[in-house]
Amino acid sequence: MKRRTFCTLATAGSASLALGARPARAATTVSLWHIFGYSTEPGLINITRFNQTRTDVQIDGKSVPFGQLSQQLVKAVATGDVPDLITIDNPTVASFAGQGVLEEVGAKVAASKGLARSRFFPGSWATTIFQGKQFAVPGEVNTLMFYVNQDMLRAGGVDPAKPPQTWAELTAVAAKVADSAKGKYGIGVSAIQTEEGTFQWLPFLQQSGAGLKTLTSPDAVAALQLWVDWVQKGYASHDILVKRQSEMTDAWLAGNSAMSLSGPWELPRILRDVKFNWTVIPMPVRADKNIHATALGGYVWAIPKGAKNVDAAFQVIEYMLAPEQAARSFAGGRLPAVQDVQPPADLPRAEVYAGFESQLQYARPRGPSPEWPRISEALQRAIQEAITGQQPAQQALATAAATIAPLLQRYPIEGM
């Protein structure tokens, strides 16, 4: 049933998409490279609508798989054959902007009626600023919460009405429901050696009271040790070292993991496929610190330097963030980066979306720093060294700190 609603929406989009695929010649054509696939359907619909309503400007969209985005953009920059508009992952803005690859859009945004700063989530806005200048406009945002399989909690003797609120409680619940010999785990996080691993662990570091500058502190060690213990005690699978967040959600959907950390992008398929009672809970805090922190993900709109139709591209950004288009994000399991948009009334499990929205106040950007990829890589190594037992958490973090400190010196990051 659920699938059908999703389908109807989707088919409408693709039918008209075929018509809009090749824009007419007369108009200005904005070439747009985007990451919209079936998981982020609304983006495709917005493109189609734009092409239907506008005659002077048309969008020529190209879907680039997320994993290939960086490579394709590098190719575009190297050859000078850039699209007019792109969607990029928010922590990469500084890398691209710092190298002069992106058009500065600050003046345009300031002059725009629709893109008032007050409309946006502050954390999301911050990801678009590098050294005081604005290089992008937030598109959609996401953050992390634990998806909880309430049936599994109940079976483990935990009252689902009283979900864990602290690290200690989280671990205790995981201990009750996990049975690693049977492939059942309490906790699902991703510690993979990619940006996703950093994305998931960083909030724990921040909740611990530590930061990138204090990676060798006992607080930071505690944040890492928490994950190490989960794996070593069998509360989390060893496979978290090689699984993406979506793969952890696969395990959760199959009933193999009770509490899985992931974002709202999973909602459409969870609503379609889930076979048990479930809810989402905010990330627990560290009891003695009580610091709420979670991750801030999502893509931003950016105009590459050398784009031929900067003005038209900017009009597309404005269109995409107008309330009607922005509101469409929800149906794709996305949250618009603007705060003044209400989800559609017929949205299933609206309270879950509301939960994610409420967590955005605690969501912290990664960076911005042009050196973010290296910082992130050092963190990934530390996480993996500690979990595999190759290094004690303390030492693994010390190694990471040695790599990260000079990078922070070169490009200080506020609040990290």
Add this chain to the structure above:
Amino acid sequence: MSRPGSAGDGVRRALAPLRPWLLTAGGVVIAAVYLFPVYWMVISSLKANPELFAATPTLYPHAPTLAAFRWIFARENVGLYLQNSAIISFSVTALTLVLATGAAYALARIRTFWTAAMVVAIMAVQVLPPPLLVTPMFVIFRQIGLVNTQFAVILATTTKVLPFAIIMLRTSFAQIPVELEEAARVDGCPRFVAFFHITLPLARTGYIVVSSLVFLLAYGEFVYPLSLMNHKDLQPGPVGLYSFIGADFADWPDALAFATVFVAPVIVLYMFLQRRIVSGLTAGALK
């Protein structure tokens, strides 16, 4: 090492008529074991999501569903992807065979320092994977105005398979005794005619194998089409496959259903051509 008349020999003689069938049974087992991951792909496309990742894997879909197949046909112009794939791979195969035949033959027949150096170069240029080659290639294609065309993809993909084709065909030609051609030439037959009438037919096993492999290599290419073409309706199947691998998650039953549909025509094609391919691959084709 049983002596004549021993018990073992008797058993063997009794089993002799069964031997081919025992071997067939062995062959079936080998193929079955080998193809297990392919089987897994197909049954996974028939499973719904929770069953796909069940703690205890199911050996066959307990609740088979064609939902994934219906979904991909409703959502994507699967036929167009297959058509584009076919156009690209057949063109690559043809272009590769044309370019490779001359070079392979010449490199097999002439042995100088320079031809040896050519073989070294041809072997070595294969090493860099497409992601590292595509940016400078794009520059070239833009210079000659081929960006956004399937022709550019065909040329780019040909660079990936041509060295392989030259090396293998060269080996085939080298195995054909040059005396056969020379004998024909003594009879007044020009080299050109001798090549087409004597050498080429003798190298047919090599051609069958090389062209099949070239076709399959071209059929699966992903990086070149994605990087060199912007329009969706020009793209081949492997790019279409990525529509189901989203930014944040992969819809695996859909992706696997697509992959199944993607390889099915090739398997069907193989079934049709099988007789021909087999006759080329029969032991002792070269007499």
Add this chain to the structure above:
Amino acid sequence: MSRDRFLDSPTIWVLLIGAAALFLLLLVGYPIAYNLVMSVQEVTLGNLPSFSRPWVGLQNYRQLLADPLFLLVAKNTLIFTVANVAVQFVLGLGLALYFQLSFPASSFLRGLVLVGWMLPPLVIGAVWKWLLGSDSGFVNYALQGLGLISGKIYWLADPLLSLVAVTIANIWFGVPFNMILLAAGLAGIPTDIYEAAALDGAGPVRRFIWITLPLLRPTIYALLSLTTVYTMRAFDLIYTMTHGGPLDSSNIFPVWSYRMSFELFDFGGGAAIATAMFALVLVVALAYVRSVNAERPM
């Protein structure tokens, strides 16, 4: 008959080789030179579009050698390549010989094995990642069911095993390629030689060693070199299965080069790795040509 004279003249040889050589020189030679140039420059996203970038000489190479990952990745690449080439060859030869025996459906079954080679690497990687998953993977499930292991094997998550895991998957992927080319080589051996040898009283093992292997030698040389080159550029499968992790335990040169270029935006470093790979393969190619030239001319 001027056409025939032209076709018999040395010019034709130059043209025949020239067409393919020019094609490759233009479309692959230029990218390789482009990489080489980048490897001695300081390349950033900012100066990527122009060729006038700061010259750094061998700095990128020095950095590469000083990188703590270098030895690990080199070791991984070596193990991965040797294991793949050896096992793919042995299994490929075994299968080729088996399916060469005359029994019903032998050719059909041999062709069927090629199906594994048709699947997109993305799909192969995904399927193997599930099969080798430690919790709900079929391989562990089967091994447990057979009583061969009691606990779980962390195929992908254990840094000591992840290279084994991606090697298994890549061997699986490469065996059909080896098998079919060896089958073609076997088909090229005239049967009358075997018949003569059988009359002389040579058993199957001796016939294999004294007839099959020597006659197969050109194919074997070509195949071993090609498999080496293809294994050294293997990318998609590892990228899909482990991304080179955990802790770079399954990282090999092409994956490292890709990650350096497109994840860390260190293009000079990525290009230096690519150039080093090129140099390595040049050695393989030289070895190939030497062994081919050592054959007696036919």
